[in-house]
Amino acid sequence: MPASASSPPPPPPPTNSRHEDLIGRLSSSSTHAKLKALRDLKNQIIGNRTKKLCFLKLGAVPPITSILSSAAGGGDDAELNVSLIIQSAAAIGSFACGFDDGVKAVLDAGGFNILLSLISYPNDKVVSAAARSLKFIYQSKLAPRYDFLQGNNMEFIQSLLNSENENVTGLGASIITHSCQTNMQQKALSDTGIIKKLIFMLGGSVTQKEASLESLATILKGNPDVILKFMEPENGGALGTVNELTKDKNARTRLLACMCLIVIRNSSPSCLQDLRIKTKLILILLELLEDDQVGDEAPFALSSLIAEKEDLQVLAFEANVIDKLVNHLRKGPLLSRRLEGILIALANMCSRLERCRDRLLSLEAVKFVTDALSQDSGEVRAAACICLKNVSRSVKNLSAGLFMNENFVVPLVRLLFDDLTFVQVSALDAISNIVVDFLAHKKIFMQCGGVKQLVQLSKSMDSTIRVKAVCALRNLTFLVNDQCKEEILSELTQLTLGSLICDPETCVQEQSLALVRNLVDGPLDSIQHVFAADALLLHAVGQQLQSASKAEVLIQGMYVFTNVASGNEVHKEAVMQELFPPLANDSESVMLKFLHSDDSRLRTAAVWALVNLTFPSSSGAFGRVMKLRNAGVVSQLKNMVNDPCLDVKLRARTALGQSMTSDDGST
Amino acid sequence: MPVRVVETSSALSHPSGGTSGNTLPSACTLLSVGQAFSGTQNVSSQQKDEAWRVNVRIQGCDLDHGYLCGTMEALNVPMADTPVVTFWEGEIVDTKNYTFFTGKWGATSDDDIKHWTKFPSFSPLLSQVEVDGGKSLDLSNYPYIFMRWKEQYFVNVGTDCGLTIAGFYYVCFSCSDGSINGFYYDPNSSPFQKLELKSTNEGRLGFSFSSYELQ
Numbered sequence: 001m002p003a004s005a006s007s008p009p010p011p012p013p014p015t016n017s018r019h020e021d022l023i024g025r026l027s028s029s030s031t032h033a034k035l036k037a038l039r040d041l042k043n044q045i046i047g048n049r050t051k052k053l054c055f056l057k058l059g060a061v062p063p064i065t066s067i068l069s070s071a072a073g074g075g076d077d078a079e080l081n082v083s084l085i086i087q088s089a090a091a092i093g094s095f096a097c098g099f100d101d102g103v104k105a106v107l108d109a110g111g112f113n114i115l116l117s118l119i120s121y122p123n124d125k126v127v128s129a130a131a132r133s134l135k136f137i138y139q140s141k142l143a144p145r146y147d148f149l150q151g152n153n154m155e156f157i158q159s160l161l162n163s164e165n166e167n168v169t170g171l172g173a174s175i176i177t178h179s180c181q182t183n184m185q186q187k188a189l190s191d192t193g194i195i196k197k198l199i200f201m202l203g204g205s206v207t208q209k210e211a212s213l214e215s216l217a218t219i220l221k222g223n224p225d226v227i228l229k230f231m232e233p234e235n236g237g238a239l240g241t242v243n244e245l246t247k248d249k250n251a252r253t254r255l256l257a258c259m260c261l262i263v264i265r266n267s268s269p270s271c272l273q274d275l276r277i278k279t280k281l282i283l284i285l286l287e288l289l290e291d292d293q294v295g296d297e298a299p300f301a302l303s304s305l306i307a308e309k310e311d312l313q314v315l316a317f318e319a320n321v322i323d324k325l326v327n328h329l330r331k332g333p334l335l336s337r338r339l340e341g342i343l344i345a346l347a348n349m350c351s352r353l354e355r356c357r358d359r360l361l362s363l364e365a366v367k368f369v370t371d372a373l374s375q376d377s378g379e380v381r382a383a384a385c386i387c388l389k390n391v392s393r394s395v396k397n398l399s400a401g402l403f404m405n406e407n408f409v410v411p412l413v414r415l416l417f418d419d420l421t422f423v424q425v426s427a428l429d430a431i432s433n434i435v436v437d438f439l440a441h442k443k444i445f446m447q448c449g450g451v452k453q454l455v456q457l458s459k460s461m462d463s464t465i466r467v468k469a470v471c472a473l474r475n476l477t478f479l480v481n482d483q484c485k486e487e488i489l490s491e492l493t494q495l496t497l498g499s500l501i502c503d504p505e506t507c508v509q510e511q512s513l514a515l516v517r518n519l520v521d522g523p524l525d526s527i528q529h530v531f532a533a534d535a536l537l538l539h540a541v542g543q544q545l546q547s548a549s550k551a552e553v554l555i556q557g558m559y560v561f562t563n564v565a566s567g568n569e570v571h572k573e574a575v576m577q578e579l580f581p582p583l584a585n586d587s588e589s590v591m592l593k594f595l596h597s598d599d600s601r602l603r604t605a606a607v608w609a610l611v612n613l614t615f616p617s618s619s620g621a622f623g624r625v626m627k628l629r630n631a632g633v634v635s636q637l638k639n640m641v642n643d644p645c646l647d648v649k650l651r652a653r654t655a656l657g658q659s660m661t662s663d664d665g666s667t
Numbered sequence: 668m669p670v671r672v673v674e675t676s677s678a679l680s681h682p683s684g685g686t687s688g689n690t691l692p693s694a695c696t697l698l699s700v701g702q703a704f705s706g707t708q709n710v711s712s713q714q715k716d717e718a719w720r721v722n723v724r725i726q727g728c729d730l731d732h733g734y735l736c737g738t739m740e741a742l743n744v745p746m747a748d749t750p751v752v753t754f755w756e757g758e759i760v761d762t763k764n765y766t767f768f769t770g771k772w773g774a775t776s777d778d779d780i781k782h783w784t785k786f787p788s789f790s791p792l793l794s795q796v797e798v799d800g801g802k803s804l805d806l807s808n809y810p811y812i813f814m815r816w817k818e819q820y821f822v823n824v825g826t827d828c829g830l831t832i833a834g835f836y837y838v839c840f841s842c843s844d845g846s847i848n849g850f851y852y853d854p855n856s857s858p859f860q861k862l863e864l865k866s867t868n869e870g871r872l873g874f875s876f877s878s879y880e881l882q
Binding site: 389393395396398399400429430432433436438439468471474475478479511514517518520521522523524559562563565566567568572604608611612615617618646647650651653654 | 870877
């Protein structure tokens with residue numbers, strides 16, 4: 001039987017068109033259709049970042065906010081209205097959850113204030129939905145800060161924390177975690193009894209415990225007075241409760257309890273002195289490193305526990321932290337956040353203790369660190385640099401030439417070109433240490449184009465980059481042979497170095513002068529570098545000594561002159577000219593000023609210059625002694641033979657003795 | 668500086684005396700990083716008189732931890748083709764991090780006293796050191812710095828070079844002129860090998876100072 005040819009089914013509309021259709025339905029005149037669209041949309045975006053972004057770009061947030069706003073204003077069918085509020089609030093929350101672009105869209109569309117107004121809505125489910133969504137917004141750094149000290153705002157926070165509704169108390173805690181930043185705010189929250197309420201929440205559900213632990217850490221951070229209050233017996237052994245929570249079955253609760261204790265320990269070192277607690281924290285954090293849920297954050301918590309604290313680094317070393325962190329690196333590949341955390345924790349372990357650096361090197365783990373220098377994530381690259389910086393603080397290993405090879409130098413020099421400033425800064429720090437190298441292999445660094453790039457960065461507009469680049473050049477110039485000095489100078493030029501000495505930033509001036517100091521150290525010929533180009537560098541140093549006020553700048557400047565004054569007659573006389581310019585009043589000479597300085601390091605540097613200027617076997621010593629005597633320097637030296645600083649005292653005696661010998665020799 | 672291997676050395680280990688109390692020695696510029704010293708080590712034995720030329724360079728200094736390190740280059744070592752360079756680490760006797768009692772490297776307190784008393788500048792301290800190793804002394808303004816230097820590894824030759832660095836040096840540094848005197852101690856080597864060094868100025872008419880800054 002003949003039949004009409006059937007047409008094929010129409011193809012499904014393209015994805016974007018389906019999404020647009022869904023957004024279109026949000027503006028339907030039918031409330032039921034709107035409700036269904038809201039549910040569909042919410043279900044699609046939950047936990048799906050790609051979909052969130054897609055709907056965001058198609059402009060989904062404003063119509064949802066509009067539904068929320070209308071429904072919050074009331075409607076004919078109360079039950080349907082409540083459903084609309086709950087669904088639209090939930091959809092807004094989903095956009096905001098863990099997604100800053102979503103938070104921004106919600107804030108731009110005015111959703112935040114509507115949600116806030118719904119906290120006092122006479123329906124608990126609505127309040128719950130609004131509180132939940134607000135909590136997500138407050139987890140983002142984009143959320144507005146809440147001003148606790150204004151008007152009745154503190155009462156509002158108290159009312160939230162007093163609520164029977166868990167989402168509402170959670171919101172109260174989130175607002176504190178996000179907004180409490182100053183000591184005054186911490187004190188105000190503590191004085192109004194908020195801490196007591198948060199301690200009460202520690203006995204609640206998992207959500208309440210966690211929200212409370214985070215808030216408590218925020219209120220206690222860096223505030224020993226508030227910590228003291230927290231520890232008061234009337235708070236029912238709150239410290240003990242937090243301590244107990246480090247054993248909770250929930251990994252996130254354990255992590256947050258550890259972080260709270262770390263905040264207490266870091267802010268008030270007299271607390272938590274018990275060695276067992278410190279060791280326990282280290283062991284728990286190591287164990288949490290294995291956890292899928294909180295394993296990314298655990299190494300950062302460990303870092304905050306051990307950073308800058310040698311005693312804790314010793315404990316961590318004894319607990320095999322280095323081996324365990326390295327085992328994770330071996331297991332790789334790791335996601336960037338976890339890799340960053342482990343590298344930072346290793347960096348902190350190696351910041352002070354040689355035995356930690358030795359252990360890391362003996363485990364052959366540095367390979368993982370150098371590999372990380374080429375990772376896609378800027379944070380990981382920077383963390384790897386920080387780790388290398390701390391490992392290379394070991395003079396023992398620098399002396400063995402361990403770091404001056406292409407495995408380290410090539411990737412680090414490459415990072416000097418990085419697009420991210422914080423990566424460049426970290427790479428500069430690592431390079432500054434590595435180029436100290438005592439084995440005279442500095443050429444390797446130069447062959448990799450390192451000097452060229454350091455010189456480029458020394459001209460950066462960013463003063464942090466500038467000072468670190470000059471510091472690296474200074475360290476590179478330390479005990480370097482003359483050929484390398486020539487190469488550094490030909491790239492840097494006298495002119496640029498001269499302007500760096502007069503840089504607007506004093507820390508750049510200091511490093512530049514230290515660089516010149518190294519430049520004129522070593523073989524006698526090195527001194528000639530400051531006499532090139534009409535003694536441009538020597539004059540720049542002289543000018544800086546006449547005008548600068550920061551002791552560190554003056555100290556480096558004086559050592560440049562000390563080193564130059566250890567040369568021949570011409571060199572010594574040139575230093576005299578700079579220190580005592582022909583037309584200046586001798587009684588106001590910088591030399592006298594420095595000899596009177598309160599800073600013993602500056603007095604030492606100044607007296608060393610005098611030791612060299614009066615050096616007995618130099619032919620012009622007598623003339624210089626006369627000049628120094630006329631300028632009141634010799635009589636000041638006599639006052640310094642019992643200087644409270646041993647170094648100054650001894651050098652003053654030497655210089656004075658030489659001055660006397662010079663006098664005697666002349667008669 | 669390395670010495671000839673006589674027989675396998677036996678180093679016994681005790682925890683070193685970390686004590687609390689006194690102020691640290693003030694920084695002495697002549698003992699700062701980059702400073703160089705040269706002189707001799709007398710390695711004479713009963714068989715013959717012998718002295719090796721020695722150069723020392725300070726590479727690291729951390730007064731808070733009583734730590735100093737550097738290299739030692741022995742120039743005319745008979746069994747070596749090239750100068751032999753070793754890296755050493757020093758303990759500064761600051762009575763806070765370290766006392767006069769070594770407590771390790773095979774040195775008893777009697778050995779310590781025997782060696783320290785070889786330095787004339789030690790005699791005013793002797794009676795107190797005999798009581799408590801010097802824990803209660805304030806050396807912060809004393810014009811001599813006492814140290815122990817222990818070589819840690821060979822920089823430019825292998826460990827099979829026929830030399831040993833098993834021992835350590837008792838060292839006395841004069842803050843006034845930068846001279847260094849030392850005595851090598853190794854139960855298996857000739858006793859009291861004397862190290863004598865002077866601050867060098869590399870052909871200059873005066874003193875020169877370089878520096879670096881670790882990040």
